[in-house]
Structure formats: structure tokens, C-alpha cells
Amino acid sequence: MTNNDKLKLAQNVAVISGIFCSVVALLLLLNFWQFSKNDPIESKGLETLVERLQEDPNNDGLKTEIRHYDLLARKAYFSSQWQVKTGAYLLLFGVIVLAFALRVYYSQKTRIEEPEKVLENEIAGRILAQKGIVIVGGIVFALAIAASFTTVNYLERYNWETTSGEALNEPSDETVEDKIEVIDVGEVTEQPVETAPEAEQEALTPEKPVVQEVATREVEKPAPEPEKAATKTPVPSMTIDIVRKNHNSFRGPLGQGVIYHENIPTNWNGTDGTHILWKSPVPKQGYNSPVIWGEKVFVAGADEQSREVYCFNRNDGKLLWTGNAGNIPGSPSTSPRVTDDTGLSAPTVTTDGQRVYAIFATGDVVAFDMNGNRVWAKNLGVPDNHYGHSSSLITWDNKLFVQYDTNKGGKILALNTSTGETVWETVRDAKISWASPVIAQVDGKYQVILTADPIVAGYDAQSGKELWSVECMMGEVGPSVAFHSGIVYAANEYARLVAIDVNTQNIIWENDMYLPEAASPLAHDGLLFIATSYGVLVCYDAKTGDQYWEHDVGTTLYSSPVFADGKLFMMDNDGVMRIYEYAKEMKLIAENELGETAGTTPAFADGRIYIRGENNLYCIGK
Amino acid sequence: MKKLKYIFFIFYLLTFTLPVLAQQQRFPKPEFESGYVQPSTQTPEPRALSLEYFDVLVLLVVLSLATWLAIKKRSRQGILWLSVFTLIYFGFYRNGCICSIGAIQNVALSFADPTYAISLTALLFFILPLAFTLFFGRTFCAGACPLGAIQDVVIIKPISLPKWLNKTLGLIPYIYLSLAVLFAATGTDFIICRYDPFVGIFRMDAKFHMVVLGISFLLMGMFVARPYCRFFCPYSVLLNWMSRFSKWHLSITPAACIQCKLCTNSCPFDAIDYPTNEKEVLKSGLGPKRFLVYALLIPLWIAAGVLVGKQSHTWLSKANPDVYLAELLISNPEIKNDPDNIDVQTFLASGKTMETLVQEAEILRGKFYIGSMIAGGFLGLVIGMTLLNTVVFRKRQDYVPHKGNCFSCGRCMDYCPVEK
CATH class of the missing domain: 1.10.287 (Helix Hairpins)
Known part of the structure; x- marks a missing residue:
């Protein structure tokens, strides 16, 4: 070619x-x-x-x-x-x-040709370049200045004084501390005063109740009252005996899943009403579990419109009062997006017999006295949580402990139960988690134990100081820890089950055969129980990790296993409670249907079980 | 031999199986009976760490080869084929990401935001070309940059631009660099990536205006060689600085220049400096007096730049999505009722309070206040220094490549008749 x-x-x-x-x-x-x-x-x-x-x-x-x-x-x-x-x-x-x-x-x-004569004059080119640079530089600067003059600084026009709570004008996290709504419960004397039920008084014995009990009443919408000084009278600390007489938090006393009541019923049927003492509808939905103090049962519920705490009479199921958690400074105008299986009210409330405390997916924390008067309320800043905040509250020694591990960082707070002010706050080197705090007594001192990715850690209940921490967990941690004889048991699905000696921080044993997704482990009397979301209940030797037995119930287990009256109570998501002998051999004592779905953990009082179903609160007794 | 086979097998297993296992989803995606395959939500798809390091290795090999071909082998043909490989691998196969030009932003953000951890790959992609340029000139531009390569292969009939135009347009990369660093450091945007004219071509997926921009650059590049590299590329600013210090830079002639002038029109990028005409320089009046004036003007240019930056920070900060959203909601509060405004609806659904948003926006504006002043001062310095440079004459007796501007493409070498 x-x-x-x-x-x-x-x-x-x-x-x-x-x-x-x-x-x-x-x-x-x-x-x-x-x-x-x-x-x-x-x-x-x-x-x-x-x-x-x-x-x-x-x-x-x-x-x-x-x-x-x-x-x-x-x-x-x-x-x-x-x-x-x-x-x-x-x-x-x-x-x-x-x-x-x-x-x-x-x-x-193209071929290499005779080079052309350089026509461009170097010096003239440089002089032109100088002009070009000055002109271009000048134009750029002039344009920037012109743009700055045509720009309006709208941020300066923002009205910080606009009423809080109004849409798009909420106070920030940093300012909520100053905006705690405090209502002096001692001054709510306009209500007809009645003597509080005797049993409730007894619940606090030997301590003497400080706040005068006022009549039980239904508080549909507590009128926003002007801020007043809170009751600062020191409240005697709860003792372990008082807590054991009640069921004041998620998974009972100290959140450990061990119940000290006896004479618990083992047979009922929610469909035909066998041994159902009463059944009351809960106005708003929530996956939180009931808590009990004296003669009162508390649950919470929420929807897009409002967030509420309900108090029922433990004996007849009558709704005594409804506490509204609205109009809280800093609360967002619209609810954060949560998944259906978490909802806006997943955390269980807690009580110390003086007040009942609740937290919602909005970050609103609220305290009502035992008669439904709002004592204080504050917003902790909307938790950045892609499923919804679900960590339950727990109280001890006049402090309300709040786990606040979000996508923006982890922390644990202790709030003054009387005023809501922050007593201490400890930043945690942890990712988001959904587990609840558990209180444990170690060497005579109380500590709050939390689990998250990557740490299982203990915090001094008094000062908030991190006492110990073991990097062993991963993933989206939902189950809380179990505590028994100085050993902390932490587990999470797709991660592992570990037994940690609190004193040495050594992992004594670990296993990854059966792992829970939502149900917290239970450790008591030498045995450890794990309930998986795919329906297998497993019993281990708490000291060695040897497996004793397993029972595949064939349905989802989100509720946490509880020890009571020498038995193991395990509720499944279909509303069937299985009761086992608390022993090394598997022995199923009974299977009781509630008649509606339930993934919550039951509460216990003397001779009674309280279960929150999807729509109703049940009281079961002999 | 058997041992070697085992080693190869293990290497294969680790390289291909582990990343697959590591990327297994916690909840498997549903399988459709129709055989529908779910598309990836990210372009390019996340890459296993081992393959990211493999990219770094490829870059290192390509840089070494380009350097060897330009300086030792003196082969224009070799450089051309290497740039074709780069275009295919880093351009079309790796979808133009990661690239050294965009890595400037990762580095800037890692300096400004202590919570942002820059990946080792991004850091190496940023540093390696600069390190090579510091010693060997811009061999990265010659054969290792996919953006340079795509422009290089479409050079058909390049025309020479007058010096004044080259100098004046040469300010644009500095402006682009300062804006890119400002926006990256404030967490606003990675504008180098967003407005990369060729990435849409590499990925065969871009917005219409970006396709038009990319094609326009290529059409222009047929006649004005490598327009993006010369008049836009922010990384070229850093490479230019580094290259000026390079000790082993490409030379037109392998031995002594015989002043044949055959190479004078060989560079499509106008990057060949001619011998100095001392007589003309002396006559020009661009002597020490003007040098002194321009040198004294530099602080004034800087001050002017700082002032302009200070004034324009409000305007610039509006590019930040949080500032924009906060101002939108303040100036137009009823927009919260607009269900079609996704930004506003997302904000409302997040549950974040307005005060938090405004506070965050104010913090960002504060960052822009400082950043804009620094960027303005930098631009003032650049203008002052460029002006000063126009009155500086270096004594040259031969035709030599301009170390800062030369892409080390090796075209000029083919024109030189001198044998080694």
C-alpha cells in the first residue's frame, strides 16, 4: 500500500x-x-x-x-x-x-518542514501577559466583590427568640440544659387530695416518702405550667430490698432479669380468659414493657401526634392517669423516622417510687410524679438512630441513667431524678447500640454496665467514670448484658457470646453457636439462657459455657427470658409464654397463649404477671 | 514447582475469595424469579482493599515506565501506548476513580477535619505523582493520567496559542485549586470530581450537561491541545511547582543542541522556551525597576485577595448544602409544606431542630470566613508572583522544555536530529 x-x-x-x-x-x-x-x-x-x-x-x-x-x-x-x-x-x-x-x-x-520564523515578539508577549493577568485577576476579584454585595446573609435574620416547640424553630442540643421544664409537684395542691394507696406507701418502706402523694387522677394534657423550682428535698436512695419488692425497670430489679416474687401463676389463656384478672387497652402503641411500683403499673406509648405515659391500677386495670410528654423545649416538630418494629416508644420506663421516667425516640425525657403531674422534661437532642432509640431507662441512687449511643457518637448520662439536670456525662468510644443499661454491684459499689460495638464496659454509678472496658462486641448490638456472680455476659447476633470477669476483664469463655438479636441473656444460679430471634432457647453452664439444653420453639423470640419463682419465663412474639423448670435439664412446664402478639418482657408482682400485648395490658393471676 | 502452585493457589484464594466473603451482605437481597439483577447503588462499586492496593501498584508501575520511556528510552511511541493503557485501565476500567487530581480534596479534608480518615490509597495516589515529578518532571501527565491521556489521543491539528493567552489562562487552575480546597476542607463538596468533564465518558453515565462539557473539551482538544490539563487542572499547579525542581527532566536533545530549530513548533502545548534574546531584553525596559515595583505590589495583591475573600465568604458558603438549606428555610419558611422538596422533607423527617441546623450553618460559615480569606490571599499571591515572573528573564542559549509546563510527552524528541 x-x-x-x-x-x-x-x-x-x-x-x-x-x-x-x-x-x-x-x-x-x-x-x-x-x-x-x-x-x-x-x-x-x-x-x-x-x-x-x-x-x-x-x-x-x-x-x-x-x-x-x-x-x-x-x-x-x-x-x-x-x-x-x-x-x-x-x-x-x-x-x-x-x-x-x-x-x-x-x-x-505532515512531514517535518522548515521551521517557521518565530513571529511572536517575546517582550511584547510578556507585556500583554501582564495586562491579561491584571485584567483577569481584577475581574475575578471584582466579580467576587459584586457577588458578595448581592448576597443576603439569611442566617443573621434567624429569629432565635421564636417560641420553642414551633415547627422549624427548636432549641439546639447545647441549650437544652437551660431549658429543663421543672414543675414543683409540692405545689400541685389544687387537686383533691386523697391518701395514696397503702400498698404504694409500703413499697417505699422503710424509707419515708418525701413528696406528698396527691390524688390519683387522669391527666390527659397537663397544662404547661410556668417553670418553678423543683422539689430539691433529698430523696433517700433506693435500697436493694425496696427494688426487689417492685419491678421498677426493664427486666426487673437492676435490669438483671431476676425476680424475687413468688407464687407466680403458670397457667392461663388470654383467649378464653382463664386466669386473666383484667385486660386494659393501651391507648398508644409501644414496644416497651410494663414496670411496677406498689399498686401501679406503668407503660408508655407514642405516635406521630403525641407521646404519653400511662399509669394503671395494678389491681383492676383502671387507667389512673395519662402523662403527656408534649411541649418539651427542643423536641422536634416532626417525629424522627423509625422502623415499624422499633417505633417511637421502644424504651421501657423506670420508676423509683417518687417519679416515673420515660424516654422516646425524639430524645424527650420526661418525669411524672406518681400521680401524673409532670415534674420535669427535657430533650437530649434527637438521637441519630436509623431504627429508633430503644435503650430503656434505669434509675438508682437518685440518678436516671440514659444510654445515648447514636450514629453521632456514644455517651451515657446520669440525670438528677428530681430536676433532670445532668449529674455526669461520659463519652463512650462506642458505635450506636440499642442495648439498655444494667446495674450491678461489684465489690460493694454499683456500676452501670453497657454493651455496644466494640466495647462492653462498666461505669461508676456515682461519678460516671469508666471502670473497665473490654473490646469484644460487634455489629448492631440490641441485647443488654446479664450479670451474675461478678461475671458479665454479653452477646449479639452475628458477633459472639462472651463471659467477662469484671475484676480481671478476662474473657472466661465465649461461644458463637446461638446468638440473640434482641432478647437479653439471663444469668442466675449457675445457668445462662440465650434466646435467639429464630426461636431457639439455649441453656448454658454460666461458669464454663457448656451447653445443657436447647429448645427450638419455632417462632421469633424478642422478649428477654426472666427467672421468677424457681422457673424460667420465656415469651415469644406470638404471645405464647413458655414456662420451664429452671434447671440443667429441659422441662417445659406450660405453654400459655395470650391471645395477641407480644414481644415485650413481662413484669411480675406478688402472685401476678403483667404482660403488654400489641394492644392490651394483661394481668394474670391465680 | 508444586510449592509454587500452592503459593499461587493460596494467593488466588486470598485475592478473590476473601473480598467476596467480606462483602457478603448481612441480609441477602431478594432473588427475583424473572432473573432481575439488582444494580449497584454506587459508581464505581466499592473495591476490596487488596484491589485498591493493586491500583496503587499499577500507578507505581505506570509512573516508573513513563519516566523510563521519557528520560531513558526517549520513546514517544512507548509513551503513547502507555497512555492508551492508562486510559483503558484508570479511565474506562476504573471509571476514573480514584485519581490523583481528585485526591487533593481528600488530603485537604483530612487536614481540616480530624474525624475524616484519608485512605492510604488516596494518599498514595496524591503523593506518588508529586514525588516522581519532583525528580523526573511531569511524567505522570505524560503517561499515567487518564484525563491527560483521553485528551492526548484526540490531538489532531494543534494550534499554538500566544504567550500572553497562555499566561492569562494559566491563572484558572489556581482559582480552581483554591476553590476545590476551600470546598473540600469545609466538607461542602468535591468539585473536582463533580465537574470532572471526562468521568462521565469513562463511566458512560453522566448528566447531559456534563456529557456536553466532556465532548466540548475533546472537540476543543483537537486543536487546542489538552485544554483541561493546561487551563483547568488544579493538580497541575502542584505538579508545575514540583517539576520546576526536577533534576532529571526530559530534554529535547540527547546531547548538545545544534540550534537546528526543528523542534520549535513540535510542542502542541507551547512548552518550549527559546534562547534568550539579550539585546531585546535590555531594550524592553522590563528591568530591575519594574521587578522591584512588582515585588512590592505582592503584599498589596495578597491584602486585596484577603479582603475579597472576607467579603465573599457569605456568598461562597451558600454552596454548602447545610447553609443553603438553613437559609432556604429562613428566607422561605413555607417551603416546609412543599412535599416535592426532597431536601426540606429529608431534613424534617430527620427530626433535627431548626436551631441545630442554623447553628451548624453558622459554624460552617465561620469556616468559610477563614477559608475564603486564605484562598483570596493565595490568589493574590499567585497574581503578584505571575506578574513578577513576567519581568524575570533567565539566560537560555538552547531550546529547552519549560520544566513547569512540559508534560514530558516526548513529541519534541522525535523532531531532534541529534543522535546520542
């Missing part, structure tokens, strides 16, 4: 590929124009049909037509996408061929 032939070939290829590129580019432009003019996904026709369906939601013919239309629109959309993609590849191919042909053409044509 001669040089001329090569030149001609390159020229022809360049011309053909050039025409090809132009045609493809034109078609692509046409497609783009057509698509922008008539986007099938944003079809007006489809919108009209949907509007018609909203007016007539039972019109099956219309539904079929919409489905058909929607399918056509999607097909048109994806066809157009395919055309764009294919066109782009064809264009790329054409451009490559064109570029290659042109290169060959010019390289064949």
Missing part, C-alpha cells in the same frame, strides 16, 4: 466515522429532547388515574388500568435508557475510530 493509498483510506474512514458519529449524536439528542418533553414516569395520565383511585379506592378496574399504564411507562423509560446507553457506546466507538483515522491521516500528511 502506497502512502497515498494509506492517506486516502484514512480520509475515507475518517469521513465515514464522522458521519456515523454525527448520526448517532443526532439520534441521542433527539432521544434526549423527546424524553425531556414527555417523561413517561411523570405522566399526567398516570397521575390523573391515581387521583381517581384515591377518590374511589375500591375500583379494581382502575387499579388494573393503573398497573398496565405504569408497566408501559416503565417499559418506555427503560427502553429510552437502553437507547441512551447503546447510543453512547456507539458514539464512543465512532469517536475512537474517527480520532484514530484522523491521527493516521495527519501523521501521513
